[in-house]
Amino acid sequence: MTTKVYTGASMSLDGYISGPDETGFDKLFTWYGNGDVTVGTTHPELTFRLTGVSAAHWHRTVRETGALVVGRKLFDLTGGWGGDHPMGVPVVVVTHSVPDGWPREGAPFHFVTEGVEKAVALARELAGxxxxxxxxxxxxxxxxxxxxxxxxxxxxxxxxxLLGGGTPFFPDLTGAPYELEGPVSVAEGKNVTHLRYRVRYARDV
Amino acid sequence: MTTKVYTGASMSLDGYISGPDETGFDKLFTWYGNGDVTVGTTHPELTFRLTGVSAAHWHRTVRETGALVVGRKLFDLTGGWGGDHPMGVPVVVVTHSVPDGWPREGAPFHFVTEGVEKAVALARELAGxxxxxxxxxxxxxxxxxxxxxxxxxxxxxxxxxLLGGGTPFFPDLTGAPYELEGPVSVAEGKNVTHLRYRVRYARDV
Known part of the structure; x- marks a missing residue:
């Protein structure tokens, strides 16, 4: 099996993963609570109520995910998820400097200060x-x-x-256009359409 | 029948209807030429080669459309479509001033200088x-x-x-968030997913 690199998020129709000043999450994440399938996480206090379609999507994502790569901002914002990410997988944090008190015994957090390529390489090993x-x-x-x-x-x-502004899925993207293939899968939840696309880099053509 | 107001466009995954400096149309409009159903327009030199799914989508759009509302920029850019829009319907142009030489005998172009509400009201009459x-x-x-x-x-x-920049579907939108319902229809073409959403204004809730 070749270890692949995925990215994914809830996104508004106008392309934002959060609205202006970190608003809009109530709208973007409605689908985590609008169904009748209860889905637990490694955090006892964090459960979702998904539709059947969205639950299948979630379970597939969890099943496939062997490691996460996140930025320092998200790590800080979530307080390092209290030392345990809800998906229960190792987390590689891209950062300029390792935060005080980290790494911690038994907490599967790794800190990479040499950029995303090194972070992805480590995450590939962990997931692979x-x-x-x-x-x-x-x-x-x-x-x-x-x-x-x-x-x-x-x-x-x-x-x-439509959020009208905020953080795009790929902010300040250079090197565009990027062509994708698909959607390779489409699943219609309630207030959400789960879409997956394959990236087609020039090297693949 | 109540006359409704629709808007629609080809849009990139990052929310743009044209790329930086009016680029990207080759990517956005690929689906107008990647099928084997030939679809004509009122312009003899303008035909599309659509997949069956996209052809059905196009025919539905044409069947439903009774009038168009466009801005002066598009009118000028297309040279007033040579006096006849490819969809063969009346066109209401929102403009600050009526262009020289217009309106013309037999050309179904109307010019409204009092803003979009008046333009839509006129288009409603024409379509209705x-x-x-x-x-x-x-x-x-x-x-x-x-x-x-x-x-x-x-x-x-x-x-x-991903175009990385350009003109958003709803540029410089104020009053967000706007909630929509749906998609009320999804049709999978080749290199395009045709989606329709209903707008839910606060007044409807």
């Missing part, structure tokens, strides 16, 4: 050892990975809202 | 008389109509390309 794939966080990290030719598939949970 | 609907052009006109509470449905022909 489990026969799974790497998921990189949408936003700056996904953009850097896309520009570096590292992203194999893009998952978009397309939400019917 | 045929039992059809109004289509407003994506971009500034669609944005103004959305802000004015005039848009009933948004059609997005979602194309798997």
């Amino acid at each position: 050892a489990q026969g799974r794939h790497v998921v990189v966080n949408a936003g700056t990290i996904a953009r850097q990975c896309l520009e570096a030719g590292l992203v194999d598939e893009v998952g978009i949970d397309l939400v019917p809202v | 008389a045929q039992g059809r609907h109004v289509v407003v052009n994506a971009g500034t006109i669609a944005r103004q109509c959305l802000e004015a509470g005039l848009v009933d449905e948004v059609g997005i022909d979602l194309v798997p390309v």
